[in-house]
Amino acid sequence: MEKSGLAEFKVEIVESCLVQPCLPDSPRSTLYLSNLDNQPLVRMAFNTLLVYEACENVLPHPAKTIREALSKVLVYYYPLAGRLRKKEDGKLQVECTGEGVLFVEAMVDNSLSVLGDLDQLKPSFKQLLFRFPFDNALEDVHPMVLQVNHFTCGGFVVAVSFNHCVCDGRGVSHFLKSLGEMVRGHVKPSLEPIWDRELLKPRNILVHDLVSNEEKIECKPHSWTPPVYKESIQMSLILDFETLKYVKDGIMPKCFDICTTFEIVAALIWQARTKVLEIPHTESVSISFAVDVRRSFSPPLPNGYNGNCIVAACAKAIVQDVITQPLSYLVNIIKKTKMSLTNKYIRSIIDTDQFPLDVHSNQANIILTDWRWLGFSDVDFGSGSPVNICPMHWNENGINASNGFIFLHSPERKDNGIKVIMWMPSQEFNLFEIEIESIIRKYVIKGSKF
Template identity: 30%
Template sequence: MALRIKARHAVKPAISTWNGTLPLSQLDQIGVITHTPLIYIYNKPSPNCSSHDEIIEALKESLSRVLVPFYPLAGRLHWIGGGRLELHCNALGVELIEAESSQEIIELGDLFSNFEGFEDLVPHVDYEKPFGEIPVFLVQLTWFRCGGIGLSTNMSHAVTDGLGAFNFIREWANLARGEPLRGSPYLDRQILDDGGKTLVEELPYVDHVSSFPTLPTLIGKADSFEKRTKETIATTLLLTKSQVDKLRKAANREIQHDCDQECPHSRFEAVAAHIWRCTSKARQHRSEQMTALSFYVDSRRRMDPPLPPRYFGNAVVNVIASSQAGELISRSLSHACRKIREATNSVTNEYIRSMIDFLKEQKSLSTYQDRTALGNTKGIFHGNPNLGVASWLNLPVRGLDFGWGEEIYMGPGSHDFNEDGDVMILPGYNNDGSVVVVVLTEEENQIMGGKIKACYVVKPAEPTWTGIQSLSELDQIGVIKHIPTIYFYDNVAIKDWLSPPNKIICTLKDSLSCVLVPFYPLAGRLCGCNAKGVELIEAESCQVGELMSIPLSHASQKIREEDKKVTGDNISSMIEFLEPQSSALFSFHQRNPSKEEKADRRTIRFLSSPSGMHHHRHQSICATEIEKHQTKTCCKVKVNATFNWTI
């Protein structure tokens, strides 16, 4: 992604604010203490909206005003020893970056997949600087080529948790739209530390060493170092409202038989438990393997007295549910939900107060901090056999309008969200009760991937013509690699069709063999029709939900506009141009070229329309000989038999 920084602005509170040192609570200084980025993507504002200059000025002015009640965000953090921090409220301001991107929104694809250039959309935090020089809050406004807008933020997690951060951003948006503040933040962190040393004597004993346990490792492994260095793949899933309702119904199936009138299991409990079980199944854990699910619980309403609703600081505590994998998988979804409920219910007023006192007594808090972004690789690792879940289901993450409409996409922009076992659970894009789940797993343990059961080579059912078949000029431009497609089928429909599954494979093989007779080129190799056959792979996977696509409303219109440009004259002109270039293969968007291809690549420009519509395109000529492709299968089929667990 080509991105140009247009300007950097230091935005300070609009009027003088309190100046001094704000002590941080013990909960502020454990877990993630570095910055947590967010990304909002917006369609092009309507013509009656403000200009670029007016938009950036409105953002600066409203940000300056909202920093008055939220003045800690304009300060700087400083180390004070013992792995502890304090916040200097000095009104040095926040950093607002204005940038331009050469890309259109439609080219971004799935923002969860960490595509190349993803980091450019997020304001960079330079941790090489002295800590006291790093802004607590950074913002970046990116103008896309299509006119769309990207607004990303990066806020220090040591200053506040997710609820505090989203409340601040919404108040900023209110001011940008010309509306008043809906409430002021409660900034006094001492409310968490009230009680002093007497708490240790007055409150029941809680062993908080067990609150920060060493997570289980794989049987036979002494530590998790090898696992945390492996490449991961992000799988983005959408659970529809009906699927979420089905999960909750299954999770609550056993509650009606209890006599203690237990509360129904929540969306989070049902979805997290389902992901936990599915991941353990996909990882093929042994029955005796211990596995843990780590997640955060908001303590605001669990304290006595409760914290003020507008408390601005960290009020979440990390808890762990654990189980043997065999027990987790073999027993019901309700059982897994109960494990999560038990961990949640452990967070009581006594637990929180005694945890705070426990942390006060520690000489250093470094042991309890995640410093991955600071280059420390010895922090908490939630990878195989464990999961670390961050849920935003109860946070006000959707519907952020700064004056040019609500976002079409919202998600984390975290550079730290890249380790095996990281899970994000967010509300669906349309606030329709659906749930978006992002799961990072090792490539071989993909939840939407699977275990290869068998590989077959399927050849035409009867002899077909053999020989060299010349390709047209149009065959050899554009994408010349394989194009994958995928279809999902309901398990009920499959049962109505054929059973058991081995009959499905036999039917697919027989029908594929027959259809390859008239379509014999697909059984060849580039560029010879030799009936060597196609590859059919049978696999098993663990189905969690449906794949999600980002709802970009203008995508179909873009495709239609380009389609109208393809006329008879356009095609004839293109073929005439390409014929002299027969010694090379053309590639518009050939990904991951080899070193040899990169060395032979040269760029040309040509006019593709003789009718006066001069449409310029940059093309890459790759001197890749046809012989290099002769060993590659032209067609590959993969059949996944899904575990659609009875829930």
């Protein structure tokens, strides 16, 4: 685990305002949101921090420059200046009102060093991003909020909050990269957004072939209850690629096909956490992960499609197998689950509006999200890439669920390893870290048999 921030700090709001598209004839219409935009998995806020150090090329007035660029980029992303509306059937749509995006400028009474590596989100960090109360109605919440925080050292943090129903993580990064291009003087985004959600409208056919992508596992009803802790805190692990290569070389002979780094790390987490929780061996546990299905459609969705294109895949196994079988066994289950997300399956769940996976159903079930390829590390506001990217997720009680994991690039270099962000009670994390090291050690020690 890495070091966290060194001290608390205070944030003073300088100004908050609504930024509208710079052209007065911004479209006024109501936009359809697809069933993928309305699935339970995405009815949440998508919050992240992008950290930029002071340098020769840093913006002299980041908030002012970014606000002006925001007005320009909203000409292309005009739905973000509107509001979400709920229809009679409970589905959401976007009303393009042109009201504007909520923009906040703030000053922090400290340097960036106060943030440390952003691995432990202290209460004071919440000041970096304006957040609406959790009980606010959708009609009262802006689809996007942007806050630019100036630090005394000259660095700044851009905090962004999106309603996930409007677009997915890749869509958010496309917007931020376009905003960065406008800051750098571009006339228009290099990749213009495509808002045509009708591309994923249900087909007018009766679908009989919906096949669940869940592994069929016979098991007893859940009787396990998680231990009660006061809170879960954000922790992290760095898994370097050299170590992961030892693991990959050790399990490849028993894998169906070439395994990816994602599959190996997912299997490591699944086995280690299941061991820590001491769940009865006859019960089942799952590992769910979001899969970008843009290229899975036939034909693939066009570049620039800005809607939600993620589907949850859910791999299941009996606890006994998860903790005793070699990693190759779990990798093969994960790989098979990914392969089950075919065009036929995805189209079926869109047609029937059936999303059978409840990823929040049990703390024994793991939820993974891979942020490495979303594009946040390419967001450039004129001074280069961010030196740190950090999710900011708190639930209604200010505490994260202790079954969530996010994969990021290693902070030193992209090609150095994977940084795994997780939320756990400290007692559980210590045991989890020991289990991870124990599993890896078998593969690193030369001559071991698996």
